Amino acid sequence: MRIIGELPARPAVFAAGEEIVREGTRQKESCLVTSGFAARSQSLRSGERQITAVHVPGDFVDLHSMMLKVMDHSVVALGPCKVAFVPHERIREVTEQSPHLARLFWLSTTIDGAIQRTWITCLGRRSAEQHLAHLICELYVRLEAAGIASDFTYGFPVTQAELGDVLGLSVVHVNRKLQELRSAGLVEWRDGKVTIRDFDQLARLSEFDPTYLSLRREAR
Amino acid sequence: MRIIGELPARPAVFAAGEEIVREGTRQKESCLVTSGFAARSQSLRSGERQITAVHVPGDFVDLHSMMLKVMDHSVVALGPCKVAFVPHERIREVTEQSPHLARLFWLSTTIDGAIQRTWITCLGRRSAEQHLAHLICELYVRLEAAGIASDFTYGFPVTQAELGDVLGLSVVHVNRKLQELRSAGLVEWRDGKVTIRDFDQLARLSEFDPTYLSLRREAR
């Protein structure tokens, strides 16, 4: 979520696939995405990994690191990505002085949680095809709300392997399901550019309901 | 997480399976579990459902309802369950007056998020057996920290169907995997009572690492 930051921020640039914050470390700063995409990922002994969240510009990726002390996940760049680091100390000060800002940070964490719950349901109870369709819908709605996407098109520069890590699927299966959506005329996805040909159908297929994203303007 | 509440609370009792808060509604109170287990669940058109979180006594189940306005999930009782409802208004006042308490609520939400991330990884990248083993470990550690469990035993009165809704599996498969853990001598599970026979082995099997639960005492 977009948090208006008049905070002192240290900008940094990362190339596709680079690690922004490492699992298991203790941080003194939190970062927010200013351009491109970042993701949270957890890895297993086998070398497999699972991406547990995707962040778009404006998202405060790891407010978590401040509260959790030890990172339970890494933050990586999906495609080229710019971020800004803000010292925990400053966030702490700001939240103590302004209950309103504290509330906004808390809200951000809460919406994050709502998205994660939806992902859990996608992983547990939806088919691969539905899950993929759901993700495509979610990203469009989030990016549109952030003012970065329109006309049912957006850039999302990830490999199919990374997509597999998001969906909990193998590369091969991602490839097949993607082709099914393509040949059904629902989606185009080429060179990191996604175009939704039939949003309603895609939403119906995946039972996508954007309520959980809390994008409607309401007093908080 | 245990939030010390000197807040005005309206107590309520729910029977196994009863709905405490309904998906899609707007609430004016948040609830915390005082005894028994509650769960968050999302349901699909097909009638299937996914449980996205399990809450133990001391957990502030849906602080969410305050921030999110419209519930993105239901809260249901797993087994008999006692809860306390606290008006949002009171929580709001308290957090505005005490940055420290606001911080504790925020921390609670953050840890909640860490647990959800782990569940995502379990669903996406672990086998059914590992996932089940991981859940058994997690619940024990959380209950022990809450002072409700010891000696590797705890009560968890859920049906195998509910367990399936937690793990994203069918009843039949839950039954089979449970039997495998039993016959491997790792776990006993009868009549809603879980006994871990070999915690280390179970943790190794499922790659369980309790760090994400943030139970180590650290200044916040």
Place this chain on the structure above:
DNA sequence: CGGTCTATTGACTGGCGTCAAGCACCGTGG
């Protein structure tokens, strides 16, 4: 005593993973 709920088991099916090969595209160096 029949009805409902839960646990259990077997037979069969199917979605998704694994393995492997073949392309297309790229940047590099000879």
Place this chain on the structure above:
DNA sequence: CCACGGTGCTTGACGCCAGTCAATAGACCG
């Protein structure tokens, strides 16, 4: 200019994990 290795996408063959369907048995209850 072309050989090359690397990376990512695509496709086919095959196998296994988990779902579905169905039936049985026990516990509880009205």
